[in-house]
Structures are given as structure tokens and as C-alpha cells.
Amino acid sequence: MSHDLEREALARYLEDHHLKHTKQREAILEAFLETTGHVTSEDLYQRIRDKHPNIGFTTVYRTMKLLCEAGLANERHFDGGVTRYEIQHEHHDHLVCTKCGKIIEFECSMIESAQDEIAQRYGFRLLRHRHELYGHCPECRAKG
Amino acid sequence: MSHDLEREALARYLEDHHLKHTKQREAILEAFLETTGHVTSEDLYQRIRDKHPNIGFTTVYRTMKLLCEAGLANERHFDGGVTRYEIQHEHHDHLVCTKCGKIIEFECSMIESAQDEIAQRYGFRLLRHRHELYGHCPECRAKG
DNA sequence: ATAGATGCAAATGTTTTGCAGGAAA
DNA sequence: TTTCCTGCAAAACATTTGCATCTAT
Numbered sequence: 001m002s003h004d005l006e007r008e009a010l011a012r013y014l015e016d017h018h019l020k021h022t023k024q025r026e027a028i029l030e031a032f033l034e035t036t037g038h039v040t041s042e043d044l045y046q047r048i049r050d051k052h053p054n055i056g057f058t059t060v061y062r063t064m065k066l067l068c069e070a071g072l073a074n075e076r077h078f079d080g081g082v083t084r085y086e087i088q089h090e091h092h093d094h095l096v097c098t099k100c101g102k103i104i105e106f107e108c109s110m111i112e113s114a115q116d117e118i119a120q121r122y123g124f125r126l127l128r129h130r131h132e133l134y135g136h137c138p139e140c141r142a143k144g
Numbered sequence: 145m146s147h148d149l150e151r152e153a154l155a156r157y158l159e160d161h162h163l164k165h166t167k168q169r170e171a172i173l174e175a176f177l178e179t180t181g182h183v184t185s186e187d188l189y190q191r192i193r194d195k196h197p198n199i200g201f202t203t204v205y206r207t208m209k210l211l212c213e214a215g216l217a218n219e220r221h222f223d224g225g226v227t228r229y230e231i232q233h234e235h236h237d238h239l240v241c242t243k244c245g246k247i248i249e250f251e252c253s254m255i256e257s258a259q260d261e262i263a264q265r266y267g268f269r270l271l272r273h274r275h276e277l278y279g280h281c282p283e284c285r286a287k288g
Numbered sequence: 289a290t291a292g293a294t295g296c297a298a299a300t301g302t303t304t305t306g307c308a309g310g311a312a313a
Numbered sequence: 314t315t316t317c318c319t320g321c322a323a324a325a326c327a328t329t330t331g332c333a334t335c336t337a338t
Contacts, residue, residue: 020312020317042302056320061303077223079274081327082302095266104266111258115277118250122239123282130223130276133259138267164292164337186327200295205328225303226327 003033006072013070027052028063029072038076038084038103078103078132097137104137147177150216157214171196172207173216182220182228182247222247222276241281248281 010029014021031048032039045060064085067073076084078096093111095104111131119126154173158165175192176183189204208229211217217229222240237255239248255275263270 018313018317022312022318024319040302054320058304058321059319062318077221079221081225095262095268097268098271104268106262106266108258108262111255114252114255114258118239118252119277119279122248122250123285124239124241124248124277124279125285126277126279127242128278130274130278132275133263133268133270133273135263135268135270135272141267141269162291162338166293166337168294184327198295202296202329203294206293 003030006033009072010067010070019066024052024055024059025063025066027055028060029067032064032067032073032085033087035087038078038086040082040084042082044085077130079134093131093133095133095135097140098134099136099140102137102139147174150177153216154211154214163210168196168199168203169207169210171199172204173211176208176211176217176229177231179231182222182230184226184228186226188229221274223278237275237277239277239279241284242278243280243284246281246283 006029010025011021027048028044031044035044041057041061041064045057048055048060064073068075072088073085074088076086078084092105092107095106115129116126150173154169155165171192172188175188179188185201185205185208189201192199192204208217212219216232218232220228220230222228222238236249236251239250259273260270
């Protein structure tokens with residue numbers, strides 16, 4: 001329960017854009033906020049299905065896009081061709097274990113400033129970036 | 145013509161792995177080496193189609209994977225859900241214009257060492273990474 | 289002779305779209 | 314009472330697979 005801030009943010013976004021506040025959107029936001037890490041739309045659809053068997057996967061896909069636009073979620077595309085969503089929080093990048101799939105978030109201001117420097121060197125206006133490190137986590141290394 | 149080194153590398157790879165040296169593989173390698181930048185399998189298939197109308201797209205897909213394994217090509221997944229291939233050369237990352245699609249390659253040893261440091265901090269053995277900067281290139285900025 | 293490659297068609301998996309009916313403003 | 318949303322089914326899209334046939338070894 002609670003998540004009042006996020007519900008308000010959604011309500012505000014919907015109102016500002018003359019969109020409608022529906023039970024489905026509310027339920028999907030609620031389910032999404034209960035996740036941790038990086039869920040796929042399919043994951044989320046399965047979870048929602050229990051409480052709300054009549055919400056279709058199309059609505060989940062559409063709503064996740066909406067939550068991104070509203071600034072509540074972030075879309076991520078790691079290796080594997082599936083879109084994943086995470087709850088929006090401060091900027092960070094990812095370290096992904098290619099054996100067990102574990103995802104660790106990190107941030108590094110030195111890399112950030114190096115990126116700005118590179119963009120400037122080529123005259124680009126930097127909008128966003130994607131920085132993912134792939135390897136084996138300590139646990140998987142231990143197992144051989 | 146020429147590309148003798150690459151043709152030899154392919155021949156060596158095929159022999160070492162008890163695979164067969166076919167006209168199709170030769171033709172696809174040739175067409176691929178004539179590209180610059182970052183081609184999709186579909187692009188390549190269209191190009192090949194002119195000279196060799198009977199090579200199927202399945203073979204192009206399969207052969208590009210083979211060329212990657214042989215170390216002649218590199219697979220890249222930028223935004224947009226399409227796999228692209230580039231001729232393998234020294235390590236680098238990419239700066240992508242989200243307006244015109246232009247792709248610029250860059251390298252930065254400072255970022256590389258920062259990545260190693262981060263992997264070490266989390267006990268990861270780093271295998272590879274993906275680092276892409278998205279923004280607007282000078283030309284597109286000028287156009288408004 | 290035989291292991292491997294090809295090309296077509298069909299299957300796959302994820303995401304999007306068309307549309308008729310339904311709910312919020 | 315109009316505009317927007319939903320859910321289903323079907324389409325789209327890039328890629329992969331099954332399989333009968335063909336080809337390099």
C-alpha cells in the first residue's frame with residue numbers, strides 16, 4: 001500500500017495530458033511499484049493476472065510506456081531482446097552477470113564527465129547513454 | 145576485390161572447425177567487407193541479392209553469426225531492435241545521432257580503466273561491455 | 289559416401305495495431 | 314455524450330528452426 005507520491009504523480013500526469021484515470025492504470029502502477037529490480041512486461045502481466053484476471057497484456061505494455069513518459073519508470077534493454085522496466089531513481093548504470101542474470105547498479109561520476117567530454121569533442125548534444133558491463137559475478141565465479 | 149587476409153582467416157576458421165567452404169559464405173564475406181559502418185542482415189541480404197539472387201536470407205543470418213565467431217565481424221545492438229554488424233577492428237564504443245542515425249566510433253582509455261575498477265569493486269570478472277552515447281550530431285543541431 | 293550447408297516455409301517471441309464495445313471526463 | 318481506454322485477435326517485425334535437398338569434402 002501507500003506509494004502515495006507515485007500515485008499522485010501519475011494522477012497529475014494524466015490530468016495534464018487529458019488522459020483518463022482508470023482502474024487498470026492504477027493496478028498496474030501498484031503492481032509495478034511492488035517489484036524490485038528489473039521486470040519485463042510479461043513478468044508484470046503474470047503478477048497482475050492473480051489479482052486482476054481481466055487486465056490484458058496489451059494494457060500492461062501500453063501502461064508501462066505511459067509510466068515511462070510520466071517519469072515513474074525507466075525502460076532498459078539488456079542483452080536478450082526483452083524490454084525491462086525499473087522504478088525510476090537517480091541516474092546509474094548496470095553490471096550484469098551473464099551466468100545467473102543478476103543485475104547490479106553502479107554510478108561513476110568520472111565516467112559521466114568523460115562522456116560529456118567525448119560528446120563535446122564531436123559536437124554532439126548528449127541526450128542519454130547506455131552503459132552496461134557484462135561478466136561473471138563472484139558467486140558464479142566461485143561455482144566454476 | 146582482394147580482402148585476401150580476411151578470406152584466409154575465414155578459410156582457416158572453417159577448416160579448424162570442420163565446416164565447409166561454400167560459394168555463399170565467400171559471397172557474403174565479400175559483400176560484408178565492402179560495407180562501411182554498421183549494416184543489418186537485411187541490408188546485406190539486399191546487396192547480395194543483386195549479384196546472387198539465389199542466396200536466401202537465412203544463409204545471410206547464419207553466415208553473419210559465423211563471421212562473428214570467426215572474429216571477422218562484430219554484432220551490435222543499438223536502440224531500435226535490429227542487429228547490426230561492423231567489420232571487426234580495435235576496441236571502441238559508439239556515439240549515435242538519434243535524428244539522422246549517424247554512428248561515430250570513439251575510444252577512451254580512461255573509461256576503460258574506470259570500468260575495470262568498477263568490476264573489481266563488485267568482484268565481477270568483466271567479459272565485455274556496451275557503451276553507447278545517444279544525442280544530436282552537429283549537423284542535426286544546426287538544422288534545429 | 290557422408291557430414292554439413294542451403295533455401296524455403298513455417299514457427300518463434302516480443303511488441304504493436306485495428307477495431308468494436310466500455311468507461312471516464 | 315464525447316473522448317479516451319480496454320481487450321481481444323490479428324499483424325508486424327526480426328530472427329530461428331524443421332526439413333528435404335544439395336554440395337563440399
